[in-house]
Amino acid sequence: MSFNPQLNADGSLRHLLTIDGLPRAILTHILDTADGFITINEQEVKKVPLLRGKAIFNLFFEPSTRTRTTFEIAAKRLSADVINLNISASSQSKGETLLDTVDNLAAMQADMFVVRHAQSGAAHMIARHVAPHIHVVNAGDGRHAHPTQGLLDMLTIRKYKGEFHNLCVAIVGDVLHSRVARSQIHALTTLGVPEVRVIAPKTLLPTGVEQMGVQVYYDMALGLRNVDVVIILRLQNERMRGALLPSAQEYFKYYGLTPEKLSYARADAIVMHPGPMNRGVEIDSTVADGKQSVILPQVTYGIAVRMAVMSLLAGN
Amino acid sequence: MKIQIKNGRVIDPKSRFDQITDIYIAAGKIVAIGDEPQGFHANRVIDASGCIVCPGLVDLAARLREPGFEYRATLESEMNAACAGGVTSLACPPDTDPPLDEPGLVEMLKFRAQNLNQARVYPIGALTQKLEGLRLTEMAELRDAGCVGFSQADAAITDTQVLVRALEYAATFGFTVWLRPQDAYLARGGVAHDGFVATRLGLPAIPHSAETIAVATILLLVRETGARVHLCRLSSAQAIDMVRQAKVDGLGISCDVSINHLHLSEMDIGYFDPNYHLVPPLRTTRDRDAIRAGLASGTIDALCSNHTPVDDDAKQMPFGEAEPGATGLELLLPLALKWADEDRIDLLDAIARITLDPARVLGLDAGYLAVGHVADLCLFDPEKRWRVEPAALRSQGKNTPFLGYEMQATVVYTLIEGQIVFDAAAP
Numbered sequence A: 001m002s003f004n005p006q007l008n009a010d011g012s013l014r015h016l017l018t019i020d021g022l023p024r025a026i027l028t029h030i031l032d033t034a035d036g037f038i039t040i041n042e043q044e045v046k047k048v049p050l051l052r053g054k055a056i057f058n059l060f061f062e063p064s065t066r067t068r069t070t071f072e073i074a075a076k077r078l079s080a081d082v083i084n085l086n087i088s089a090s091s092q093s094k095g096e097t098l099l100d101t102v103d104n105l106a107a108m109q110a111d112m113f114v115v116r117h118a119q120s121g122a123a124h125m126i127a128r129h130v131a132p133h134i135h136v137v138n139a140g141d142g143r144h145a146h147p148t149q150g151l152l153d154m155l156t157i158r159k160y161k162g163e164f165h166n167l168c169v170a171i172v173g174d175v176l177h178s179r180v181a182r183s184q185i186h187a188l189t190t191l192g193v194p195e196v197r198v199i200a201p202k203t204l205l206p207t208g209v210e211q212m213g214v215q216v217y218y219d220m221a222l223g224l225r226n227v228d229v230v231i232i233l234r235l236q237n238e239r240m241r242g243a244l245l246p247s248a249q250e251y252f253k254y255y256g257l258t259p260e261k262l263s264y265a266r267a268d269a270i271v272m273h274p275g276p277m278n279r280g281v282e283i284d285s286t287v288a289d290g291k292q293s294v295i296l297p298q299v300t301y302g303i304a305v306r307m308a309v310m311s312l313l314a315g316n
Numbered sequence B: 001m002k003i004q005i006k007n008g009r010v011i012d013p014k015s016r017f018d019q020i021t022d023i024y025i026a027a028g029k030i031v032a033i034g035d036e037p038q039g040f041h042a043n044r045v046i047d048a049s050g051c052i053v054c055p056g057l058v059d060l061a062a063r064l065r066e067p068g069f070e071y072r073a074t075l076e077s078e079m080n081a082a083c084a085g086g087v088t089s090l091a092c093p094p095d096t097d098p099p100l101d102e103p104g105l106v107e108m109l110k111f112r113a114q115n116l117n118q119a120r121v122y123p124i125g126a127l128t129q130k131l132e133g134l135r136l137t138e139m140a141e142l143r144d145a146g147c148v149g150f151s152q153a154d155a156a157i158t159d160t161q162v163l164v165r166a167l168e169y170a171a172t173f174g175f176t177v178w179l180r181p182q183d184a185y186l187a188r189g190g191v192a193h194d195g196f197v198a199t200r201l202g203l204p205a206i207p208h209s210a211e212t213i214a215v216a217t218i219l220l221l222v223r224e225t226g227a228r229v230h231l232c233r234l235s236s237a238q239a240i241d242m243v244r245q246a247k248v249d250g251l252g253i254s255c256d257v258s259i260n261h262l263h264l265s266e267m268d269i270g271y272f273d274p275n276y277h278l279v280p281p282l283r284t285t286r287d288r289d290a291i292r293a294g295l296a297s298g299t300i301d302a303l304c305s306n307h308t309p310v311d312d313d314a315k316q317m318p319f320g321e322a323e324p325g326a327t328g329l330e331l332l333l334p335l336a337l338k339w340a341d342e343d344r345i346d347l348l349d350a351i352a353r354i355t356l357d358p359a360r361v362l363g364l365d366a367g368y369l370a371v372g373h374v375a376d377l378c379l380f381d382p383e384k385r386w387r388v389e390p391a392a393l394r395s396q397g398k399n400t401p402f403l404g405y406e407m408q409a410t411v412v413y414t415l416i417e418g419q420i421v422f423d424a425a426a427p
Helices: A024-042 A066-077 A098-106 A122-129 A147-161 A179-190 A248-255 A295-314 B075-084 B103-116 B139-145 B160-173 B196-201 B208-225 B237-248 B259-263 B285-297 B332-343 B347-352 B356-362
Strands: A055-060 A081-086 A112-117 A135-141 A168-172 A195-199 A215-217 A229-232 A270-272 B003-012 B017-026 B029-033 B044-047 B052-055 B057-059 B087-092 B120-126 B149-151 B176-179 B228-231 B253-258 B302-304 B377-381 B410-416 B419-423
Touching (some): A024 A066, A024 A147, A024 A179, A024 A295, A055 A066, A055 A098, A066 A112, A066 A135, A066 A147, A066 A295, A098 A112, A098 A122, A112 A122, A135 A295, A147 A229, A147 A295, A179 A195, B003 B347, B057 B332, B057 B356, B075 B087, B087 B356, B087 B410, B103 B120, B103 B139, B139 B160, B160 B176, B160 B208, B160 B228, B237 B285, B253 B285, B253 B356, B259 B285, B259 B302, B285 B332, B302 B356, B332 B347, B347 B356
Parallel strands (some): A112 A135, A168 A195, A168 A229, A195 A215, A229 A270, B003 B044, B003 B052, B176 B228, B253 B302
Antiparallel strands (some): B003 B017, B377 B410
């Protein structure tokens, strides 16, 4: 398979599965479109008819509040019909295969599937399977990708920093298990950020991560020096149970973002987090709620980005 | 039935014979190569012009899926696939359901296979009961029932003391223990090689060390126990180096690789194609090159199909959840020839790796052509191309990473004990 499964023959976007391999022009086009939707979202009447009559299925095989809600709001503001399915609780437990579930929903005249699944590659598999008129948006697959999160982070960075070509961005934390980090790294390198760093203990970094175009740091003081954007990743509690890390306390001491550690970065650095946050584990509350934090605007921009993606894929 | 095979290029890896000539078969045996014996009247004459006649293939790993997995494949379907692939002898791993850990199960399998009158089936018995890695099976009883070696298939022995005892006990009787080297802890949860591809795709990974640590352990225990071990499905360059050194040191060790690992690497996974979810995982191109070189030099004794038919439902899943494995019986010959062609390997050596050499690993008097020897042979057209697609495969398993590939050799006839068990022209 040498073709890019998310592009049409003419190079336009058919699905959004990953940022890996997407040309800069497409990313920029999505960000520009999202920019337009930010103003709509600030108006009193927040609806546009771009997806009127379209049926969008939110297929969540893994629990999610924020992502599912923002996808739902985005679809509704585009006037689509939205159907939310929490699959882990229904047919999968009855033994129906993933593709059977998809076939049944496709037979209900779906136009788009927004998919979240615990397995890397699930969205690709669904995209390979569905009829040509159906679009698939990956809302997070295993450790692989979360492209709309990556894009909303880029929109946030562009809003606060203006350009990408002169930035230094550090991603801190559990890169190994993070689909968000992978999408961010691809987006940042594609958009021309000259220096992308990852900072974490070795147990939380995947093999060969430097080949994704990042510089590896194990020390926050060195890694955050002269950084314009600090992205903190969520550290799931379950990571403490194995041998990856000794304790949340030690992690916070060495890698948690405190005001002191943030002071290593540029004075005008912004702090981002994809949520949900573990305060006192990967980020100190003072920082999370501080004036450098853009964590809540990220959520707002998430709606605009998802509107942009859905309207570009299936817009009338 | 007397058969004359005319004008074929006869290749025998044992005597290193390679000549266009005739073969005469009577009463299940080769009665002459070259001149027609006096008074020979063929019932059937096969014109082998342009074709190669070689010993029937010997495959060290073919899962026939019986008992227990008949929805994936049956003995009938897979024995047909073997014949269509030119395979006349095959070893089957014990990971059936239930596993081959009792003489009755082995006898039943042998009986069912014999009634089909096709490829010779050599069961590998379970090394531990239920393949749980805890208690030894009745190896001597299983040998009497027909087992030619003992294995854990892809199941782990995590307790090294059990492994030591299994090796000691097997060595007592001179049995060969077949082990796929893998440290169960290092491989836990992994579905792809621990390298850049798995990192980019976000797939849980299995490092090289999962294999090399296990190989190191096994080699040390072979030295200590004197057991004879066959290492199955090596996947890493370093493991092959370790085996090379062990052979120099005179250890009783042999090893094989699969057709998939001979040709593919992690890069081929592409966009999560579940057909590339294999055990062990596809590794780097450097590992693949070492496998090709090791097979050429003979450090790796044999090439096997690692035939693992998987049903569609189990394969059409996200990469990590998809059942690993690939169908292979019908691809063993063409993929061996593809390797020979690409790496300029002497045809005699390439054929030896799928006939004579695996027969030696099994301790069989097979895999060669000689007057007076049983007539198990494969006749193939080296120029007749075919495309791998589900309809072209007789195996019930249609899962293979080579779907869509063009193969450059086609089996025309397969003979077992002088009987034509496969005729490509037959309807």
